[in-house]
Amino acid sequence: MTLADDRAAVWDAEERARARAARVEAVARWLVPIAVVFATLGLWQWFVIANEVPHYILPSPVRVWQQLVEDRAILGDALLVTLRITLMALAVAVIGGVLLAIIFDQSRFAELVFYPYAVILQVTPIVSIAPLIFIYVKEPTARVLICAWIVAFFPILSNTTLGLKSTDHNLRDLFSIYGASRVQRLLFLQLPSAMPYFLGGLRIAGGLALIGAIVAEYVVGTGGAGSGLAFRILEASYRLNIPRMFAALALIAVVGVAIFVLTSFVSWLMLRKWHESAMRGGQ
Amino acid sequence: MTELAHRSIRPLGSRRKLLEMQGIAKVFNGTVTALQGMNLDLNEGDFLSLLGPSGCGKSTALRLIAGLMQPTQGRILWSGGQQKGDLGVVFQEPTLMPWATVAQNVYLPFRLRGQGYDAVRSRVAEALDLVGLANFHDAYPRELSGGIKMRVSIARALVTGPRLILMDEPFAALDEITRQKLNNDLLAMREKIGCTVIFVTHSVFESVFLSDRIVVMAPRPGRVVQEIQVDAPYPRTMESRTSAAYAAHAQVVSDALAQAMGEPA
Known part of the structure; x- marks a missing residue:
């Protein structure tokens, strides 16, 4: 046996x-x-x-796929533009959000002064700020980027701020006893403690950056040349090219899912050794 | 050879003074007296327990010595002045960084002094050997049991060879069997490196087994009521726990504690 x-x-x-x-x-x-x-x-x-539904009402999935293949040059370019803006907005949101969170954490005064602005930016709908940005900013890419950033940076800021404050009090005491400097405390204690919170914010911000990029393009537009997926959807709707609208929509959905999968994977990669959330998710 | 501080423990009465608490009082919020009129001489090689019920100020005394708070009255004097790195601390929770390996956790005190890992690698290894965790360098805290985590915490406290190790009810959250094992091992470590320890506990038996000096404290207001010396020789083993001398000491300490609480002995 x-x-x-x-x-x-x-x-x-x-x-x-x-x-x-x-x-x-x-x-x-x-x-x-x-x-x-x-x-x-x-x-x-x-x-x-x-039901023999005409394709200008509801195209079949096969028809959408054919349109996607047919329009691959136009839609491919648009996809790259949207993707680039989304990723740039996300990158700037990460840098800006984390830096602001660190500044807020290090200086109570800075937090008291600037936090209201961060909240105001967050609660004001981007659709209503976008026309102003359209007036003040001339460069088309910069307009959209700013809009996408405004939408994406807040979850990073608020989550990271929370994380920096959520250090174990005994570890804080230990660092005090060993005479740790503020920089050491930040690098070796607060930033690692804040990592799960930051990564949670990143997942939300990834989706929001895409939404921000699309909405901003709808509202302020990029004016033809170098246009993203949102512009192509608008354009196709004016021409009643419904299959192309669906094709562009499908691409946006795929980008959204890809960003979610990617940020989830990064999160798992960073936390799998030590954090409960990644342990359960990874098994 | 060993790199950890290796001091021989002199008998009680012939030890050099390490620090002195003079008329220490701590009042919180202007009204709550956590500690009142505490005088204490601590000598090199002492294993001193602060024993008492909740609210007797024993943890407050420890935090004052650790410099985590300032006394309302009185002062704490270190012989030869206090240097960075004179203290090692073990809290009731293991207090490990969950994102760091066991070795990185033990390395922390050196890291905060700005020393590179390579320079102190052998000392980290030696501290882990001493607590019996030679094979755990690369483990993460979440993989470890409560007792093992506490050993890591102890290794971190003694890795720099501090003049004084403060322990704040370190084994209170562990099961009785693990706790006895850690008590035995703690004494064995002390024999090897000759560290000075202040040990906060609310267990009479733990304090009698471990220490050579027991300071009994009482609450409302927190104060020292009596000091008892336990002259049973080291090394103390599992057998010492059942000896008549041990029982007699435990009786004396229990009586002192009951008296401190205002109950009939």
């Missing part, structure tokens, strides 16, 4: 059921969402063909 047999012998019914459920869960986690997406697309395709 092998060891494996021994082990199998002590599996009771409940444990076997639990193990089976775990195996099913591991596969279903990927299979179910993919299956649902394809089922939806299939249903959609069937609906359009069965």
